[in-house]
Amino acid sequence: MDTVIDAHNISKVYNPETIPVYAVNNVHLHLKKGEFTALVGPSGSGKTTLLNLIGGLDKPDEGNILINGIDITKLSANDLIDFRLHNIGFVFQSFNLIPVLTAKENVEFIMQLQRINKKQRDERIKQLFKEIDLEDKLNERPSKLSGGQQQRVAVARALASKPKFILADEPTANLDSKSASNLLDIMDKLNREENITFLFSTHDQRVIDRARRVITLVDGRIVSDTAEVSTKHEDADMKH
Amino acid sequence: MRSMVIILSIAVGLFAGIAVLALYKGMMKSRVRTLIYAEAGHLQIHDSNFKKDYDPRYVIINGSKIIKEIASAPGVLLAAPRSITQGMLATTTGSAGVQINGVIPELEYAVSQLKRKIVEGAKFNSAKKNEVLIGKKLADKMKLKLRSKLVLTFTDSSGTIVSGAFRVAGIFQSDNAPLDEKNVYVDIKDLNALLSISYAFHEIVILLDRDEDVSSIQDNLRRRYPGLLIESWREISPETDLLVKTTNQYSYIIMIIIMIALAFGIINTMLMAIIERTREIGMMLALGINRLRLFTLILLETIFLTLAGTPIGILAAWLIINYYNKKGLNLSGLGEEMMSSFGFGMIIYPEFPIDKLAGVLIIVIATAIISCLFPALRALMLQPVVALRR
Numbered sequence: 001m002d003t004v005i006d007a008h009n010i011s012k013v014y015n016p017e018t019i020p021v022y023a024v025n026n027v028h029l030h031l032k033k034g035e036f037t038a039l040v041g042p043s044g045s046g047k048t049t050l051l052n053l054i055g056g057l058d059k060p061d062e063g064n065i066l067i068n069g070i071d072i073t074k075l076s077a078n079d080l081i082d083f084r085l086h087n088i089g090f091v092f093q094s095f096n097l098i099p100v101l102t103a104k105e106n107v108e109f110i111m112q113l114q115r116i117n118k119k120q121r122d123e124r125i126k127q128l129f130k131e132i133d134l135e136d137k138l139n140e141r142p143s144k145l146s147g148g149q150q151q152r153v154a155v156a157r158a159l160a161s162k163p164k165f166i167l168a169d170e171p172t173a174n175l176d177s178k179s180a181s182n183l184l185d186i187m188d189k190l191n192r193e194e195n196i197t198f199l200f201s202t203h204d205q206r207v208i209d210r211a212r213r214v215i216t217l218v219d220g221r222i223v224s225d226t227a228e229v230s231t232k233h234e235d236a237d238m239k240h
Numbered sequence: 241m242r243s244m245v246i247i248l249s250i251a252v253g254l255f256a257g258i259a260v261l262a263l264y265k266g267m268m269k270s271r272v273r274t275l276i277y278a279e280a281g282h283l284q285i286h287d288s289n290f291k292k293d294y295d296p297r298y299v300i301i302n303g304s305k306i307i308k309e310i311a312s313a314p315g316v317l318l319a320a321p322r323s324i325t326q327g328m329l330a331t332t333t334g335s336a337g338v339q340i341n342g343v344i345p346e347l348e349y350a351v352s353q354l355k356r357k358i359v360e361g362a363k364f365n366s367a368k369k370n371e372v373l374i375g376k377k378l379a380d381k382m383k384l385k386l387r388s389k390l391v392l393t394f395t396d397s398s399g400t401i402v403s404g405a406f407r408v409a410g411i412f413q414s415d416n417a418p419l420d421e422k423n424v425y426v427d428i429k430d431l432n433a434l435l436s437i438s439y440a441f442h443e444i445v446i447l448l449d450r451d452e453d454v455s456s457i458q459d460n461l462r463r464r465y466p467g468l469l470i471e472s473w474r475e476i477s478p479e480t481d482l483l484v485k486t487t488n489q490y491s492y493i494i495m496i497i498i499m500i501a502l503a504f505g506i507i508n509t510m511l512m513a514i515i516e517r518t519r520e521i522g523m524m525l526a527l528g529i530n531r532l533r534l535f536t537l538i539l540l541e542t543i544f545l546t547l548a549g550t551p552i553g554i555l556a557a558w559l560i561i562n563y564y565n566k567k568g569l570n571l572s573g574l575g576e577e578m579m580s581s582f583g584f585g586m587i588i589y590p591e592f593p594i595d596k597l598a599g600v601l602i603i604v605i606a607t608a609i610i611s612c613l614f615p616a617l618r619a620l621m622l623q624p625v626v627a628l629r630r
Contacts, residue, residue, distance in 0.1 A: 057526055058625045078530060085528025092628065096523040113528055161528070 005031035010063030023049040025220035034195040038211035046220040047201035089158030091168035095150040097142040104138040110160045128156040148179025165197035247549040253502035254553025257495040262561045264491040266590035280476045281445035288469045299440035320347035321441035327394030342431030361386045361410030371409035375420025415585040499607040506611035522627025542612035
């Protein structure tokens with residue numbers, strides 16, 4: 001499989017001159033295309049910071065992050081914005097839809113930024129709303145949608161730009177169990193059927209159970225990664 | 241709600257700006273109307289030496305013939321003669337320097353609305369001799385009442401000091417208090433007899449059909465009567481001309497002051513909008529909106545809100561100004577004395593400044609754009625990670 005995310009030795013330090021706090025400490029992370037990965041750990045373990053660094057929303061103090069071979073730590077602010085637009089999809093904990101726009105407009109907004117023509121936009125919106133099973137809510141404002149529906153629209157928005165991968169920060173945190181399960185079904189389906197790469201931070205055991213790879217962070221360090229365990233098992237099997 | 245605040249701010253600012261311009265336009269028009277129709281006329285003709293020291297010898301030669309020619313000229317509404325001299329008004333209690341105007345009553349009533357200005361007493365009685373109309377301010381100052389006697393002293397055309405006893409027939413009050421204090425009106429026959437100038441006179445006051453014809457008719461008259469001094473109201477009353485010109489500039493200064501206040505309102509509201517929408521802006525930055533687009537977005541939002549408020553402001557201004565244009569706006573609350581000392585009437589008829597509307601719109605839109613720069617720059621400085629945490 002192709003490597004999508006290749007992070008080497010990345011660290012993020014807050015208050016470096018007074019009492020340094022390592023939010024992310026010397027992390028190495030490799031994510032391949034089509035992975036469905038959960039980033040878990042207690043509060044303050046650095047999950048969101050790591051997602052922000054990988055998403056190019058923040059810069060690491062040390063290390064490099066290569067997305068599809070491009071080192072995003074070396075991009076200028078404007079290039080980074082453009083890079084995010086074309087390569088990374090975001091799903092936020094609190095949905096963050098634009099309240100004055102309809103569900104359709106919220107999704108279309110990203111494609112307008114990408115200067116995709118109207119016909120292509122309409123086709124993509126139709127397809128995306130079918131995938132998230134909200135074809136009847138196209139023209140509803142976010143305030144008229146449930147939390148689960150809003151988060152599904154946020155997933156459609158993240159997918160609209162055809163990103164290389166999607167970063168989701170606690171996507172089920174504000175959802176009831178039925179909505180969370182529904183959302184996970186959609187994300188799982190997109191991952192299996194369309195080979196879309198997901199990396200999400202979560203506390204939610206239901207999400208962890210559905211993930212095919214689980215990375216555990218404690219105090220900014222990766223303390224376990226199920227992919228490494230699998231690889232070790234695979235290596236052992238090969239030797240036998 | 242926030243958008244409504246900006247729309248209303250723009251509407252109120254625009255309304256205030258237009259209202260100020262309308263009020264000033266109304267005041268200036270009122271002042272110019274008063275000057276032309278109640279004081280000086282559109283044009284005045286004198287002997288070229290007369291105005292140097294108001295020597296009564298300098299009558300208009302062939303005045304009767306000239307006034308007939310002018311009165312029948314196209315574009316001329318009315319031409320009236322006046323005999324004028326500077327003299328002393330004396331009563332038993334005191335004296336004051338005055339300008340004595342000898343007038344043909346019926347013509348003067350038409351040319352300067354003298355009859356309409358009479359607040360006590362009556363117009364000239366043709367059966368009586370040596371009647372005088374005096375201004376209220378002068379009457380108060382000299383403690384003169386109706387039927388009071390006074391003596392007017394001046395030099396005649398030969399330089400001899402002459403006096404005449406006159407009786408107050410009426411007291412007038414115009415919108416111009418200084419004029420009321422310095423002018424008295426007597427019948428031209430009575431004055432001419434004392435001045436020994438028989439049927440001659442010193443001044444022709446001309447009213448035209450249209451204000452726009454002043455320059456062309458003035459030029460024609462200058463060509464036709466090269467020996468005479470022919471002046472327009474602007475030359476007769478340069479202070480009024482200057483007042484009109486400077487008031488135009490003042491009205492823009494006041495408008496700019498209003499706009500500065502409006503700008504602070506817009507800055508405050510847009511800053512609130514940015515603070516309220518910090519997460520939304522952070523999200524847009526995270527998703528990939530570039531800073532130029534974000535700046536344009538905020539700019540366009542302000543411009544659209546301005547454009548939404550503009551018709552409301554203009555419509556409100558148009559309705560209210562038109563209402564007061566018909567009914568008149570009573571400014572006596574500002575002080576009757578003060579208003580009349582500047583030659584303004586108490587009732588002003590504001591006029592919608594259609595000629596200045598484009599300028600006003602440019603100022604308002606520029607204000608809105610300049611005001612949103614600071615909030616827009618603040619939004620541009622937001623870091624997505626920080627903004628999303630809010």
